[in-house]
Amino acid sequence: MPEGDAVRRTADRLDRALAGQVLTGSDLRVPQLATTVLTGASVERTATHGKHLLTRLLPPGGTPLTLHTHLKMEGSWRVIAPGARWPGPAADARVVLRTERAEAIGFLLGLVELLPTADEQSVVGHLGPDLLGPWTADDEATALARLTAAPDRVLGSTLLDQTVVAGLGTIWLSEVCFVQGAHPRSPVASVRDPLRLLRRARQMLRSGLEHGQPLTTGDRRNPVWVYRRQRQPCLRCRTTIEAGPVGEAGRERTTYWCPRCQPA
Structure with missing residues (x-):
């Protein structure tokens, strides 16, 4: 999607x-x-x-x-x-x-x-704040409150929930969790700085809009850190990238992570 x-x-x-x-x-x-x-x-x-x-x-x-x-x-x-x-x-x-x-x-x-x-x-109206919208202080506060409302919920499932924040899919979920050092299948409560995660997600989407493609590494030869790189070495630590499902039952999506850079 x-x-x-x-x-x-x-x-x-x-x-x-x-x-x-x-x-x-x-x-x-x-x-x-x-x-x-x-x-x-x-x-x-x-x-x-x-x-x-x-x-x-x-x-x-x-x-x-x-x-x-x-x-x-x-x-x-x-x-x-x-x-x-x-x-x-x-x-x-x-x-x-x-x-x-x-x-x-x-x-x-x-x-x-x-x-x-x-x-x-x-x-x-039921959707969360749009990461590519005007993004006011109220939008940021609303997004943070919705992200942290259920601390035991799986982080990846929460970020994919468009009623929490609108615009994220599996590409940006995987990439922002890597940059944050957060495991996408860990609970929301494990994220050290959820506000920073949201700000990074917004920056990534704006960069993707500007460049016309994901470019989270800054290197067009290897534009993404983990997305669809399962069984390949992590660009940061050389550990093998893993993949697995997140999301609600019946609507699971595949996400990607480095087990060393993103310990569960």
């Missing part, structure tokens, strides 16, 4: 193509919206909260609307020139938005819904 920085890059790509433009056509290929017509609406922008995309529309003389989409595991948004060949099967398209200068197609989107922009909190 794309992580917060990848979702923000998707939103930026949609903004470059659609923001400030008027829709000359639309096709919402989900049953509950199959008869909805958005032609004539102007596109304000696509905002994000964690892994959620919020494309804000201004219909002529109507109520501002938000097209809420989520990529889940397989979804993507692709932007092409009008009339160009689609970069995926038509059967996989869930949303099509056309303007005079571009066409945006959402393939295999895991979620598509349309709601008044004023009601956006009904779909993202």
Whole structure:
């Protein structure tokens, strides 16, 4: 599943193509919206909260609307020139938005819904603070309180919980735990400085957004410390990297760690 920085890059790509433009056509290929017509609406922008995309529309003389989409595991948004060949099967398209200068197609989107922009909190209000958002002092305090609310909970499971903090996935979970020296399968209470962990997570996502890829080591030849490096030597101490599941039952995800740099 794309992580917060990848979702923000998707939103930026949609903004470059659609923001400030008027829709000359639309096709919402989900049953509950199959008869909805958005032609004539102007596109304000696509905002994000964690892994959620919020494309804000201004219909002529109507109520501002938000097209809420989520990529889940397989979804993507692709932007092409009008009339160009689609970069995926038509059967996989869930949303099509056309303007005079571009066409945006959402393939295999895991979620598509349309709601008044004023009601956006009904779909993202339950989420934790967005690591790529404005990140005020209140956001930081809220994230810290949610992270430490259940000290016996597994750290990796807690960080993947989007209601705690929004935007982290398995890449950044693995990397921030390594840099923090925290084992992802240890309890939250074992983290020596949870506020520093959150700040590092935010820095990593912002770096990923800036560089267009994870680059936690600073070396493009070996860009990550532990993610997907199981059975390879740790770049810091040469101990063999290990991997294992974290997450709630039925929704486990694989994470990675160095048993020496991150003792359990």
